[in-house]
Amino acid sequence: MIALVLRRLGWTIAVAWFAVTATFAMVAAIPADPVRAIAPHASPEAVQRMRAYYCLDRGVIAQYGCFVGHVARGELGDSIRQKRAVTAVIADHVWPTIELAVAAVLLQLAIAVPLGVIAAVRRGRWPDRAVNACWLVAQSAPPFFVGTLVLYVLAYRFGWFPLAGYGAGVLDRLHHLVLPAATLATAGVAYYARAVRTEMIDALGEDYVRTARAKGLTEARVIWRHGLRNALGPLIAVAGLNLGLLLGGAVVVEYIFAWPGIGRELLLAILDQDGPVIIGIVLVAALAIALANLAADVVQLAIDPRLRE
Amino acid sequence: VALVAALVACSPVERGPRWRAAGGSSPRDGGTLRFATKDGIVTLDPTREYDEVSGYVVHALRDTLVGYAAGSTRLEPRLAERWEISGDGRTYTFVLRPGIAYADGTPIRAVDFANSLTKARTSADSPFGSFLAHVTDITVRGDRELAITLALPDTSFPNVMAMTFTTPLRADRPELGCGPFALERWDRGERVVLRRNPHYWDAAHVHLDAIEMLENVPRDTQFLMFERGELDAAAPLAAPDYQWIVAQPAWQPYLHTRATMNAFGSRMNVRVKPFSDRRVRQALNYALDKQHTIKLLSGAAVPAHGILPPGVAGRDDALLPYRHDPERARALLAAAGYPDGFDVDYLIPADEEAERLAGSLQHDLGEVGVRVHVQEQALASYAAALGSADGPSFAKVGWLADYPDPANFFDASFHSRSIANDGTTNYSFYVNPEVDALLDSAHGASDEGTRAELYRRVERILRDDAPWLWDYHQLATEVIQPYVQGYAPHPVWVRDYTQVWLDLGANGERVPR
Numbered sequence: 001m002i003a004l005v006l007r008r009l010g011w012t013i014a015v016a017w018f019a020v021t022a023t024f025a026m027v028a029a030i031p032a033d034p035v036r037a038i039a040p041h042a043s044p045e046a047v048q049r050m051r052a053y054y055c056l057d058r059g060v061i062a063q064y065g066c067f068v069g070h071v072a073r074g075e076l077g078d079s080i081r082q083k084r085a086v087t088a089v090i091a092d093h094v095w096p097t098i099e100l101a102v103a104a105v106l107l108q109l110a111i112a113v114p115l116g117v118i119a120a121v122r123r124g125r126w127p128d129r130a131v132n133a134c135w136l137v138a139q140s141a142p143p144f145f146v147g148t149l150v151l152y153v154l155a156y157r158f159g160w161f162p163l164a165g166y167g168a169g170v171l172d173r174l175h176h177l178v179l180p181a182a183t184l185a186t187a188g189v190a191y192y193a194r195a196v197r198t199e200m201i202d203a204l205g206e207d208y209v210r211t212a213r214a215k216g217l218t219e220a221r222v223i224w225r226h227g228l229r230n231a232l233g234p235l236i237a238v239a240g241l242n243l244g245l246l247l248g249g250a251v252v253v254e255y256i257f258a259w260p261g262i263g264r265e266l267l268l269a270i271l272d273q274d275g276p277v278i279i280g281i282v283l284v285a286a287l288a289i290a291l292a293n294l295a296a297d298v299v300q301l302a303i304d305p306r307l308r309e
Numbered sequence: 310v311a312l313v314a315a316l317v318a319c320s321p322v323e324r325g326p327r328w329r330a331a332g333g334s335s336p337r338d339g340g341t342l343r344f345a346t347k348d349g350i351v352t353l354d355p356t357r358e359y360d361e362v363s364g365y366v367v368h369a370l371r372d373t374l375v376g377y378a379a380g381s382t383r384l385e386p387r388l389a390e391r392w393e394i395s396g397d398g399r400t401y402t403f404v405l406r407p408g409i410a411y412a413d414g415t416p417i418r419a420v421d422f423a424n425s426l427t428k429a430r431t432s433a434d435s436p437f438g439s440f441l442a443h444v445t446d447i448t449v450r451g452d453r454e455l456a457i458t459l460a461l462p463d464t465s466f467p468n469v470m471a472m473t474f475t476t477p478l479r480a481d482r483p484e485l486g487c488g489p490f491a492l493e494r495w496d497r498g499e500r501v502v503l504r505r506n507p508h509y510w511d512a513a514h515v516h517l518d519a520i521e522m523l524e525n526v527p528r529d530t531q532f533l534m535f536e537r538g539e540l541d542a543a544a545p546l547a548a549p550d551y552q553w554i555v556a557q558p559a560w561q562p563y564l565h566t567r568a569t570m571n572a573f574g575s576r577m578n579v580r581v582k583p584f585s586d587r588r589v590r591q592a593l594n595y596a597l598d599k600q601h602t603i604k605l606l607s608g609a610a611v612p613a614h615g616i617l618p619p620g621v622a623g624r625d626d627a628l629l630p631y632r633h634d635p636e637r638a639r640a641l642l643a644a645a646g647y648p649d650g651f652d653v654d655y656l657i658p659a660d661e662e663a664e665r666l667a668g669s670l671q672h673d674l675g676e677v678g679v680r681v682h683v684q685e686q687a688l689a690s691y692a693a694a695l696g697s698a699d700g701p702s703f704a705k706v707g708w709l710a711d712y713p714d715p716a717n718f719f720d721a722s723f724h725s726r727s728i729a730n731d732g733t734t735n736y737s738f739y740v741n742p743e744v745d746a747l748l749d750s751a752h753g754a755s756d757e758g759t760r761a762e763l764y765r766r767v768e769r770i771l772r773d774d775a776p777w778l779w780d781y782h783q784l785a786t787e788v789i790q791p792y793v794q795g796y797a798p799h800p801v802w803v804r805d806y807t808q809v810w811l812d813l814g815a816n817g818e819r820v821p822r
Binding site (some may be wrong): 030031032033034036037038039042043044045046047048049050052053081082083084092093151152155156159162163164165166255256258260264265268270271272273 | 349351523539
């Protein structure tokens with residue numbers, strides 16, 4: 001099993017490196033001048049000097065060499081727009097994104113698991129159809145629409161939540177977190193609920209469930225202890241895959257709610273063609289997604305001996 | 310849920326100021342002013358900061374030798390008590406105000422100014438070196454005298470010394486400021502809190518306890534927060550919000566619209582056909598209906614006859630913008646050999662406002678037979694294309710001035726010296742020896758009247774030569790809560806709240822309407 005994990009870890013690094021190199025190639029392919037964009041009035045000589053400083057005055061291969069050199073030294077270069085180390089930019093903004101993602105996943109599970117179970121148990125009847133309809137709406141609603149709508153109705157018109165920002169102190173932070181986390185969770189809820197429903201339907205048809213019923217256990221005990229427990233395994237794999245979706249959504253949600261995370265930093269860096277920051281954040285995101293999938297695999301291996309062969 | 314949301318969204322809502330001024334007649338101290346910005350702070354390092362939002366904060370944290378008088382572009386002494394110009398016009402001697410100190414109370418010395426100037430000149434990543442390119446010598450005499458020698462006389466030089474990068478930097482603690490406020494905390498990308506600096510030399514004019522600025526709040530959210538009273542000022546207003554608020558009588562006294570130091574238009578590369586023919590450039594100027602532009606900007610703009618905005622000394626206010634005259638445009642095009650017009654690509658930066666204006670330009674020029682194909686690029690790509698001699702010959706351009714002097718507008722944009730194949734600021738590649746000579750002699754002219762007359766001549770030549778399609782000067786729009794007092798929008802410093810005071814009730818609370 002250890003050999004298997006190590007092999008997967010090697011793949012994880014290869015995947016992250018591929019993602020970063022592809023991003024580097026895309027950034028390099030765009031004919032842009034980030035230095036001129038941040039210093040529109042500087043003299044041509046000053047611009048040349050700044051380009052040399054950021055390694056932008058050389059060919060693509062040499063620029064890639066610069067980048068690899070940075071990574072070998074454990075750094076990611078300097079942000080052109082923010083004029084400081086990319087590692088510092090990421091360190092400042094990664095925590096808000098983790099908070100947001102964790103809150104969104106918890107919300108998704110809290111909503112999706114009961115809904116999926118209800119839909120499975122009442123399969124084909126109105127609760128199932130109602131849940132199905134809700135999924136369709138939730139999955140089709142883009143975060144920029146949901147975000148703007150809840151912002152206007154719940155924050156501006158009703159004033160229940162703050163309109164923007166990160167908050168200070170635990171309670172204030174949680175208060176600020178509700179709307180962005182709920183918006184980010186919306187699309188994924190359908191995803192999880194569908195997975196729970198499918199797995200539950202399978203599980204409820206299994207022999208051990210029939211045995212449990214035959215033993216005379218209450219229906220609630222049969223569903224929650226015997227059915228759901230077995231349905232949760234595959235959900236872990238779904239959670240690993242879902243992280244990519246979540247980080248993609250975070251870009252938009254963080255922008256709308258002025259949440260100071262790396263998703264918004266990525267968007268701003270793309271707008272400014274701030275290559276080092278784009279590449280640094282993609283690297284972190286790619287590593288996070290690859291590691292999350294690895295962790296999901298390991299957990300599944302640990303709980304399901306059949307997969308180890 | 311959707312139905313409830315739709316009902317709420319469509320139901321009428323009462324909107325207007327919710328608070329009023331308490332009625333205090335003299336400025337009272339205390340309170341925190343809160344505002345938000347669409348973008349984030351890039352850096353608080355004065356020798357590197359070159360964007361608008363960082364500028365708001367750095368300007369509150371730092372003071373300079375000279376500055377601008379309230380509400381005007383007139384220079385006045387700040388950290389300097391006075392300055393003298395040598396007979397040959399090349400050496401400026403600044404004498405420091407006695408007793409000036411940093412935010413920790415330690416004294417500011419003349420050598421600290423030499424320190425920041427040297428840093429700007431020598432750092433590889435400072436964009437300010439070019440402003441000091443013609444400085445040949447910086448001499449410190451004791452603690453209170455700083456002499457700066459230039460290669461050539463330059464009457465506009467004191468304006469450079471009003472730019473924040475010239476603020477004193479103490480070598481051992483460069484983060485220490487000397488402005489009306491001191492940095493209390495900065496949560497990057499989120500908020501910055503500034504606290505009144507008790508050691509500030511002009512503390513008598515500072516009334517607020519603190520200023521709190523939220524970063525990266527989208528413009529429409531900012532306006533909603535302002536209406537709910539979570540912010541004390543909102544600017545710049547998005548077009549729909551501005552259109553709404555100008556129609557509300559209750560908000561009128563609190564709405565500020567003012568000229569700022571900018572010019573917008575389109576560059577026409579005079580080296581490239583068809584723009585090498587002056588008649589073509591004039592034809593396009595006649596073809597554009599600037600009233601469309603103003604309407605699309607919700608009225609927050611004035612039509613331009615050249616690059617100098619209203620309020621800059623030397624601007625000829627009697628000069629008129631090109632009138633909208635499609636007949637004349639067609640005649641000029643025919644005379645230049647384009648009776649059927651021509652096809653041309655038009656480069657704009659990717660933003661919603663530029664798109665709207667490009668659509669209007671496309672329509673107006675189409676009326677005289679010029680078929681415009683709009684190309685949109687992200688800002689950094691657009692900037693690269695604009696600065697390159699091989700870039701599109703027709704493109705949107707703008708100039709946001711570094712200081713309110715004609716030299717800053719004209720020299721960079723129309724002097725042949727500013728041409729470069731890569732990274733040009735003379736976007737039209739315009740070469741006119743007469744303009745060069747006039748600009749050079751204006752540089753050294755010490756008499757204000759003579760200087761203004763030279764610049765007026767340049768303005769007239771450029772208006773007729775039309776290296777740009779002159780379009781508009783954008784006005785800044787801003788709304789403040791009724792209890793914010795003493796706010797006079799400044800033509801140079803945008804969102805400068807350092808001297809306002811809050812007219813609150815006796816308990817320090819806002820008084821409801």
